Amino acid sequence: MAADRLTLGVAARLSRYLQVLTQARKMGKTSISSQAVSEYTGVNPTQIRRDLSGFGKFGKRGVGYDIDSLIEQIRKILRTSGQHNIALFGAGNLGQAIATSGVFADHGFSISAMFDVDPTKVGMRVGDITVRDYSQLSEIVAQDGVMVGVLAVPGDVAQRVADDLVAAGVKIIFNYSDALLSVPSDVTVHTSSPAVELLYALYFYLS
Amino acid sequence: MAADRLTLGVAARLSRYLQVLTQARKMGKTSISSQAVSEYTGVNPTQIRRDLSGFGKFGKRGVGYDIDSLIEQIRKILRTSGQHNIALFGAGNLGQAIATSGVFADHGFSISAMFDVDPTKVGMRVGDITVRDYSQLSEIVAQDGVMVGVLAVPGDVAQRVADDLVAAGVKIIFNYSDALLSVPSDVTVHTSSPAVELLYALYFYLS
DNA sequence: CGTAGTTTGCGACGAACTGTTACAAACTTT
């Protein structure tokens, strides 16, 4: 049961719970009910309990779920416990915002390196990361075991960076540019598209 | 049938197609097949054709779909054609990245105004937008018919901005901070959480 | 002109997932 691959839906919801739990923990809460998680995620409370109870009894009746331990449990279920190294490309406004925000660090991702092609940016410090020259890509990826490449570069160079990442063996690419990336089928591309998510939200507001 | 509300799944997929179509158009393509869209979205080609054919015959057999006209059709289906005004809060790295990126403009969103509380930032020009003082919030929202508020502010002030947006009548909030926002039930909050999306992608890579 | 190849549109069917209702058990609060 736990050895089976999770359904797309279950994995998506568990990730969603993780998001809410992490935010709730940051705000000082230590315990949360399925009802409360439902209000923040829109997922049915019964569905939440069913999702969780399939893997063990994590909650206390009459109380709710302990946030710290539930986060740990979900990470185990998703097999994403521990630290994962990511590499960030582009040291512009967006790259700097990502590097200093802590959104990745909160979920166990460590920004192993940050790259840019602009010589005036190489060597610059962003938070506690130093911007490296793009030519060091494959070296750093191999050395640090980088699993994910995050693209905060202009659209017209995104494909080139993606190609280089694929060549270096990276299997997951997170794309913040507006380019459509072509990669081998064993590589996953996730494109961030806030405007499209807004259109989706807007539809339900308008109808 | 077209008057019925779309299912969550259909609306989500249509938005997703819109994303790929917009990207494809930017790269100079004029036509695309359901097979190609499938490769970029992971959605079954038959499912894509079924989603679209429910609203009309948009494709040409043997050829595929004309990108420009399909984008227009999907926008009509989602009832999100035309321009929508949004307001951006926070003129830091992230706010500046969003204001200059064009991701919203490509999908019919116009950044009507940009706000910050820092007096040294008020009056600054970001792209072709001038940063305004936060106290002008309600005035601008009413004047420009702002429908969406985008929060690119630190987590500890996000709730306060959200409250002010709700008071001004804004019904959709896009949250880039790591705060958990409490809003009335008729207001939609969408929290961007790239790290969680990464965990989700990572799960399927690891298993 | 004709033939081969491509792609949409559409129907049908089974499997999987989701929402809902209901309720006992465990825990807290008063």
Add this chain to the structure above:
DNA sequence: AAAGTTTGTAACAGTTCGTCGCAAACTACG
């Protein structure tokens, strides 16, 4: 001790999705 919460779990109906199959329309090419 009693009342109120909340989880864990079962059962069932409805919806959605993936898949297979195939005719119709279009292009390309000789």
